[in-house]
Amino acid sequence: xKLLIIGGNGTIGKRVVxxxxxxxxxxxxxxxxGDVTLDIAQSASIQKALEKLGTLDAIICIAGESxxxxxxxxxxxxxDIGLKxxxxxxxxxxxxxxxxxxxxxxxxxxxxxxxxxxxxxxTSAAMVNGGIHSFVQAVALEIERxxxxxxxxxxVVEDAYEKYRDYxxxxxxxxxxxxxxxxxxxxxxxxNGEIIRTYE
Amino acid sequence: xKLLIIGGNGTIGKRVVxxxxxxxxxxxxxxxxGDVTLDIAQSASIQKALEKLGTLDAIICIAGESxxxxxxxxxxxxxDIGLKxxxxxxxxxxxxxxxxxxxxxxxxxxxxxxxxxxxxxxTSAAMVNGGIHSFVQAVALEIERxxxxxxxxxxVVEDAYEKYRDYxxxxxxxxxxxxxxxxxxxxxxxxNGEIIRTYE
Numbered sequence: 001x002k003l004l005i006i007g008g009n010g011t012i013g014k015r016v017v018x019x020x021x022x023x024x025x026x027x028x029x030x031x032x033x034g035d036v037t038l039d040i041a042q043s044a045s046i047q048k049a050l051e052k053l054g055t056l057d058a059i060i061c062i063a064g065e066s067x068x069x070x071x072x073x074x075x076x077x078x079x080d081i082g083l084k085x086x087x088x089x090x091x092x093x094x095x096x097x098x099x100x101x102x103x104x105x106x107x108x109x110x111x112x113x114x115x116x117x118x119x120x121x122x123t124s125a126a127m128v129n130g131g132i133h134s135f136v137q138a139v140a141l142e143i144e145r146x147x148x149x150x151x152x153x154x155x156v157v158e159d160a161y162e163k164y165r166d167y168x169x170x171x172x173x174x175x176x177x178x179x180x181x182x183x184x185x186x187x188x189x190x191x192n193g194e195i196i197r198t199y200e
Numbered sequence: 201x202k203l204l205i206i207g208g209n210g211t212i213g214k215r216v217v218x219x220x221x222x223x224x225x226x227x228x229x230x231x232x233x234g235d236v237t238l239d240i241a242q243s244a245s246i247q248k249a250l251e252k253l254g255t256l257d258a259i260i261c262i263a264g265e266s267x268x269x270x271x272x273x274x275x276x277x278x279x280d281i282g283l284k285x286x287x288x289x290x291x292x293x294x295x296x297x298x299x300x301x302x303x304x305x306x307x308x309x310x311x312x313x314x315x316x317x318x319x320x321x322x323t324s325a326a327m328v329n330g331g332i333h334s335f336v337q338a339v340a341l342e343i344e345r346x347x348x349x350x351x352x353x354x355x356v357v358e359d360a361y362e363k364y365r366d367y368x369x370x371x372x373x374x375x376x377x378x379x380x381x382x383x384x385x386x387x388x389x390x391x392n393g394e395i396i397r398t399y400e
Contacts, residue, residue, distance in 0.1 A: 043276060071295075071342040076243060079291065083283055091279065091327070095271075115330075118338035126338035127291070127331045130315075134330025138318035142271040 001025070003187070004056050006040060006093070007063030009033055011159045012110075015176050016060060016183045027053060031063075040064060040089030043096065050100040058187045059097050060108045064089050066125040068167075079124050087128040094139055094149055104146040108186040109136060111153040113199050119167055129153070133195050140193025148192035152182040155199040172200035201225070203387070204256050206240060206293070207263030209233055211359045212310075215376050216260060216383050227253060231263075240264060240289030243296060250300040258387045259297050260308045264289050266325040268367075279324050287328040294339055294349055304346035308386040309336060311353040313399050319367055329353070333395050340393025348392035352382040355399040372400035 001024045007013040008028030020026045029038040029049060038049035040063055050056075066082025067074065090109045097107055114122045115129035136151045143149055154174055156164050161173040182198040185191070201224045207213040208228030220226045229238040229249060238249040240263055250256075266282025267274065290309045297307055314322045315329035336351045343349055354374055356364050361373040382398040385391070 071339055074295070076288065076292065076295075079288060083288070087327070087331070088276065088279060088283070091323070092276065095274075095276075114338070115334045116337075118334065118341060120341050123291070123335055123338040123342070127287070127335040130334025131287070131327045131331030134315045134318065134333075135323055135327040137316075138314070138323040138326035139271055141318060141320050142323070 001057040001187075002055075003027065003058045003060060004029060004036075004050075004053060006030070006038055006059070006061045007110075010062055012154070012157055012179055013062040015159070015180050016062065019180050019184070027056075040093055041085040043092045046093055046096045050097060053100070055100055055102050057102050057105045058108070059093065059101060059106075060183055060187065061090055061093055062110045062183075064110065064128075066128050068121045068125055070121055071123045074124055079127075082124045082128040086125075087131050090132055091135055094135075094143075098143060098147055101147050104148075106148040106150070106187050108183060109149070109151045111151045111195070113153060113155045113171070113197075115153060116197070117199075119169075121167065136195060137193045143192075148186075148190070150186040150191055150194045150196055152186055152196045152198065154179060154182065174198055174200045201257040201387075202255075203227065203258045203260060204229060204236075204250075204253060206230070206238055206259070206261045207310075210262055212354070212357055212379055213262040215359070215380050216262065219380050219384070227256075240293055241285040243292045246293055246296045250297060253300070255300055255302050257302050257305045258308070259293065259301060259306075260383055260387065261290055261293055262310045262383075264310065264328075266328050268321045268325055270321055271323045274324055279327075282324045282328040286325075287331050290332055291335055294335075294343075298343060298347055301347050304348075306348045306350070306387050308383060309349070309351045311351045311395070313353060313355045313371070313397075315353060316397070317399075319369075321367065336395060337393045343392075348386075348390070350386040350391055350394045350396055352386055352396045352398065354379060354382065374398055374400045 028034040064086030111129040118126035228234040264286030311329040314326040318326035
C-alpha cells in the first residue's frame with residue numbers, strides 16, 4: 001500500500017508511521033516537516049500536496065488543532081481555530097482527498113474521547129470532535145468507489161499521558177499498541193463510517 | 201417564568217410558544233419577525249436583542265440552518281452556512297446568553313437525529329448537529345450559577361413530515377406532543393448537559 005500519514009511526526013503519528021513503514025510505502029506529511037508539507041487548515045495546501053503525490057491507497061490524518069480554554073474565556077476567534085483546523089481541515093481532506101484515493105482505499109480521521117466525554121476547557125475541542133463523528137457517519141453514506149471513511153477516537157494516549165493527565169482526572173492511558181491497532185483497523189478493516197472508539 | 205423562544209414562529213417553535221404562552225411570559229424572536237428580531241448567526245444581533253430584554257429564566261433556540269446537498273457538491277462556503285448559523289450561532293447564544301439568564305435558569309438548543317443517524321445530503325447538517333451535542337456536554341461542566349444547558353434532538357417531526365419524508369425513508373414522524381415535551385423537559389427538568397433524544 002501507498003499511505004499518506006498527515007501528522008506522521010507527532011506523538012501518535014510516529015507510532016503509526018513506524019508500524020506501516022515496515023511493509024508499506026509511507027509518505028509523512030506535516031505542517032513544517034515531513035516528506036511533504038501539508039496544512040489541513042488550508043484547502044490549497046491539501047490540494048497541492050495531493051497533486052504532487054499521485055494516487056494513494058490510504059490517507060491517515062493525525063493532525064488538527066483547537067483552542068483549549070475556560071468557556072468564559074473562549075472568544076469566537078478562538079473557536080475559529082478548531083473550526084478551520086480540526087473540523088473543516090478534516091472535512092476538506094475528505095472532500096479533496098477522495099479524488100486521490102484508489103478504489104476501495106480508505107481515509108482515516110482522528111478525534112478523541114472529548115466528543116463523548118468532555119473535560120473542562122474543551123467546549124471548542126469537544127465540539128469539533130463531535131462534529132467529525134457525525135460527519136464521518138454521514139459521508140460514509142455517500143462516498144463512492146468503495147472508499148471508506150472512519151474516525152479513530154482516542155482516549156489520552158500513553159505517550160502523552162504525563163502531559164495531559166491533569167486535564168483528565170481518572171482517565172486511563174491508552175497503550176500505544178491499541179492506538180496503532182485502531183488505525184490498522186480503520187485502514188485494513190472493512191468498516192465505513194465507523195467511529196473506532198479506543199478508550200481504556 | 202420569562203422565556204425567550206428564538207424561532208418561535210417556525211413549525212416547531214409555534215407549538216412550544218403555544219404551550220408556554222398559557223402560563224408564562226413568552227418573548228418570540230425571529231430573524232425577520234417576532235417580538236424581537238434576532239439572528240443567531242450574528243453575535244451582535246444576539247447581544248442587542250438580549251440587552252433589550254433584560255434577564256430571562258429560559259432561552260430556547262429552535263433556529264439555525266445548514267446547507268443540504270450531495271457531498272460532492274458541497275463547497276467550503278456551503279459548510280460555512282451551518283458553521284456560522286446552526287453551530288456557532290448556538291454556541292454564541294450560550295456564550296452571550298448565559299449572562300442574561302437568571303440563576304438556575306436554562307438554555308435549550310436544538311439539533312436533530314442526523315447527528316446520530318444521518319441521511320444522504322447531510323454531511324454538513326449532521327456535522328453541525330453532532331458538534332452541538334458534544335458542546336452541550338462540555339459546557340455543562342463549566343457553566344455557573346446553576347444554569348443548565350441541554351439540547352433537544354428531534355427526529356422528523358409530524359408537522360414537517362410531508363416536507364421531509366422523502367429525505368428520511370422509513371423514519372417515523374415524532375408526534376408534536378412529544379416534541380413539546382422534550383422542550384419542557386429541558387426547561388423544567390433538572391438535567392444539565394443532556395441530549396434529549398426524541399426519536400420515534
